[in-house]
Amino acid sequence: MADQDRKQTRRGEAEASTEAEVVEEVDTTVGDELTERIDDLLDEIDSVLEENAEEFVKNYVQKGGE
């Protein structure tokens, strides 16, 4: 699975390459972009996530239905 790729590069570790280098470092760049995209997504999710997860999850009680 793709998780190993994500471990290798964290956002901000690799600076933008010149065009000539890109050809040789395609895989790294792809890995960077993927990690960055995932980071951005998780940051965005964190910004809308209900505050105080523990309290919220504890109080989320539903009646049975059907």
Next chain:
Amino acid sequence: MALHKVLGTETEYGITIRNQADFNPVLGSSMVINSYAGGRARIQWSFEEETPGRDARGFGFEGAGPAELDSGLVNVVLTNGARLYVDHAHPEYSTPECYDPLEATLYDKAGEVVLARAAAAAQALLGDGERMLIHKNNSDGKGNSYGTHENYLLSRELPFNDIVRYFTTFLVSRQVFTGSGKVGAENGRPQVEFQLSQRADFFEEEVGLETTLKRPIINTRDEPHGDAAKYRRLHVIIGDATMSETQTFLKLGTAALVLAALEDGALPETLSLADPVGSVWGVSHDLTLRRPLELAEGRTATALELQWQYHEWAQKYAQGTDLDPVFERVLAEWEGVLTALESDPLSAADRLDWVAKYRLLLDYRERDGLAWDDPKAKLLALQYHDVDPDRGLYHKLVRAGRITRLFTDDEVETAVNRPPDRTRAYFRGECVSRYAQDLVAANWDSLVFDVGEEALKRVPMMEPLRGDRERVAGLLDQSETAADLVRALGGDDG
């Protein structure tokens, strides 16, 4: 030839009001439904058994007691032919009767939009800091489950026992692509970090009438909502509420196709499980998708192998039958998802809720070391189902390009407002659009109008495929008022 598989879904949504200490789910649900500003008629819902041609007085609206009319709880019928109401302590949306699985998927998705808008409108009634939250899910993680039911039209000629014998293993094994994913286990089942289905832990019987306790894999409720001499409505209660359009399409399409094959005698073996109930949570708890299930004949097979077998039979059946072309798409999606799950389950994250949710949680584990028992993991899994498009994580994943869709927003918007063209839901929805003032009661197979005469006028709709656009659009266009319509229908004999 199998009956045309008219179908639909019913979903009880989770509801809570954040920061409201004395939150009452029944009142909250009523508030949500009363706040819905879209096209609707607030009417009585009749539970009276159908008797075509019965006099409107005899139908018992005037002076009727609570046994016949559900007047205590909020009930509205929408212009798209759907029903929106309070059931137990949940807001519930029942899709209109749909012509095929793709259309049913669209109207199921439209229900989320209806609930999201109703919740946003109800928000205006809440106090400072309070927030209305609606989730399309099936469990609170504390042992309470609420349902998502599927309905399929079957021939009365199909012996019910055949459904039990041939359909049980299909329902158990389909969880690999119908589960919407859950952190942990409930109802006394062995603890797990994550499982495929929200509902699996709650199933305790093979067959039965119950839906609220001792839930059965095959539910025996027999309410055909149509001509009982010809039809059954199979009430499937074991499915999860699904957010992914592809997943809903797969859930409904494969079941409709397998049921059609069953009606036509195209399933050669029952594939009975040695322990159906244990296999329900057994499949759900197995993230490897590789654990073999014991069959009654002493053989074993994994859930994926069983699904491949059903796929093969369904494909063979479809080749020899004049089926709606939508089932070719069902077969292709089905093959695609089984292939993906077999090679690398995570590769199905673009179309299956449980995989999308699991992958998201793995991303958090990777980045933050998030533990499975961290409340944040449960919160992420819960908020995946929030119907608010700005807060729901399913919606975030769609916008990030991680989950694919089958419909455009415009198509969903049309389904929020307009009924399906090819079933009796067309007639219902159009009557709500055109004659809401005079529509006083409804159920799935009739409408009751008050046209200013002494007797109320009842229009029975016992045939799910009649009352469609082709048959009634002209009649509706010629009827300016409900009185015109009733007259044109020839009294109350519809």
